[in-house]
Amino acid sequence: RSCDRILFMFVPPNMAGTGGRQEYSFAEHPSKLKLFECALCSLVLREPQLTACCGRNVCLQCLGDHKAACPLCNGALSVVLNRHLKNEILELKVRCPLQEQGCTWEGRLETLHGAHESKCDYADIDCPYNCGDRFRRHECEDHLKTCEKFVVPCPNDCGVDTERCLLSQHISECPQSIVECPLSHVSCKAQLKRKDVPFHIQEEFSGHVAMVAERSREAVTRGEEIRDTMTAERVETSKQKEDEIAYLVAEIEKSEEKANTLLHLLEAAEKEISALKAKQTDCKSCIEQEVRMREAETQALQDGVTDLQKQALVRCFGPPLPEFVQYTSRPIPASNEVHTVPAVFTLDKFKQRQTDDHHWHSPPFYTHQRGYKMVLFVYPNGFGECHSKWVSVFIKLIRGEYDQYLRWPFMGTVTVEILNQKRDKFHESQAIAFDTSCGQRITDGYMSPLAAIHYRFMPIKLMHPGPFSSKQYLQNDCIKIKIVKINEPPMNPTSTGASNMIAAQPGGARVYQFSTNQPFM
Numbered sequence: 001r002s003c004d005r006i007l008f009m010f011v012p013p014n015m016a017g018t019g020g021r022q023e024y025s026f027a028e029h030p031s032k033l034k035l036f037e038c039a040l041c042s043l044v045l046r047e048p049q050l051t052a053c054c055g056r057n058v059c060l061q062c063l064g065d066h067k068a069a070c071p072l073c074n075g076a077l078s079v080v081l082n083r084h085l086k087n088e089i090l091e092l093k094v095r096c097p098l099q100e101q102g103c104t105w106e107g108r109l110e111t112l113h114g115a116h117e118s119k120c121d122y123a124d125i126d127c128p129y130n131c132g133d134r135f136r137r138h139e140c141e142d143h144l145k146t147c148e149k150f151v152v153p154c155p156n157d158c159g160v161d162t163e164r165c166l167l168s169q170h171i172s173e174c175p176q177s178i179v180e181c182p183l184s185h186v187s188c189k190a191q192l193k194r195k196d197v198p199f200h201i202q203e204e205f206s207g208h209v210a211m212v213a214e215r216s217r218e219a220v221t222r223g224e225e226i227r228d229t230m231t232a233e234r235v236e237t238s239k240q241k242e243d244e245i246a247y248l249v250a251e252i253e254k255s256e257e258k259a260n261t262l263l264h265l266l267e268a269a270e271k272e273i274s275a276l277k278a279k280q281t282d283c284k285s286c287i288e289q290e291v292r293m294r295e296a297e298t299q300a301l302q303d304g305v306t307d308l309q310k311q312a313l314v315r316c317f318g319p320p321l322p323e324f325v326q327y328t329s330r331p332i333p334a335s336n337e338v339h340t341v342p343a344v345f346t347l348d349k350f351k352q353r354q355t356d357d358h359h360w361h362s363p364p365f366y367t368h369q370r371g372y373k374m375v376l377f378v379y380p381n382g383f384g385e386c387h388s389k390w391v392s393v394f395i396k397l398i399r400g401e402y403d404q405y406l407r408w409p410f411m412g413t414v415t416v417e418i419l420n421q422k423r424d425k426f427h428e429s430q431a432i433a434f435d436t437s438c439g440q441r442i443t444d445g446y447m448s449p450l451a452a453i454h455y456r457f458m459p460i461k462l463m464h465p466g467p468f469s470s471k472q473y474l475q476n477d478c479i480k481i482k483i484v485k486i487n488e489p490p491m492n493p494t495s496t497g498a499s500n501m502i503a504a505q506p507g508g509a510r511v512y513q514f515s516t517n518q519p520f521m
Helices: 030-036 083-090 109-116 137-144 164-171 194-203 205-317 350-356
Strands: 049-051 079-081 093-095 106-108 124-126 134-136 151-153 161-163 178-180 191-193 343-347 373-379 390-397 413-418 428-433 452-459 479-487 501-503 512-514
Touching: 030 083, 083 109, 093 109, 106 109, 124 137, 134 137, 151 164, 161 164, 178 194, 191 194, 194 205, 373 479, 390 413, 390 428, 413 452, 428 452
Parallel strands: none
Antiparallel strands: 049 079, 093 106, 124 134, 151 161, 178 191, 343 479, 373 390, 390 452, 413 428, 413 479
């Protein structure tokens, strides 16, 4: 008996929550099932073994590897099959495992796997004719009505039985099938069984010959009619084709005449174009020569103006200082726009520069026209001991084209503002002063190695005021920085020879005025 086969999981009410489970859906009361529980797994016993040491029943499978000691009392293990208890278990009433599918059978456990399983209408079975389908036993009759492998008799009562899938092939060959006469295309309307066709052809031979002769005469007559019709149509079509050909020949001759005319016109136009190209080449040479002459005159005038300006500067400030060495460091890229004070610059990506701890520098700017050339550095995250607390601002001198005409060292102050972008007041303003160390003229390289520095220009926390504040310095991740003004200390007039000079040039030339704070314009 295959009592070890698991068919259905059942949890008795008195064992819920204990983890116990039964393999069958028992129809017995749970209290009765308690009498047949295994001492180890608490399930209904399978092949119950009675221990000699403690007199308890356990499943053969539960003993497992326990061969020497009893798993219940640790005594010497000695077991024997409890046949009486096994027979009682096989007498327990169980329900069919397919009760959820509709089977209402109840009976002894002993008969479940034998008598009932082989007859249960809800058990899955394979088609007895090996068509490959699988269905429940009570659905077998419905399946056989459409099974392709089911053997059915010939509908023509020829006595042959064949599989349903081969029935159409058999009917196409069955001698009892009703077919038409092979000469139905010559008007024989006879319908007869396939086996009687030879006898029909032999008996109706003369009639079939007459039918064939009649159809032949009809075919000849019809052929003559078609031939006459095609001959008449062919003659008519030939006349139309000849007329069309004559028309096309005339049109071709006209087109050739027009083409010849157009060729003559094209040759004349090409000659005119060649003449115009020659004239264009001559004119272009004349224009290029005239342009070169005008450019030479313009360059001469510019050189003359430059010489006059240098002469005026020499007369006012004396001869220039000797030239300095070439730049040795990489210059800061200059903007296409020339900036002079006052000037406003925009520092973008402020938060990213804070995160990456990168500084920003402005394009070069002049303190005034023909003045000192500078560049502004901003450290959004602060510099040195002010890191992460203050915004630091540096200003450095860079080499300019008017340095030889300026006073050195530069000892002035530069007023810088971080603008309030919410309204035109409450700007953060600081003055950055130059001294003798960072204000010296650059004689080697492009930029001064020292800078005028304001480490604590503005607290970083002021960049993020509250929503009701009247100040907003950071907007759209940008701040605006303004170079407001440049203050220079007064100059001793004797240091350059004259503080003011008016030079009158003969011939009604312009008059230039020079001072220490206003270089030549």
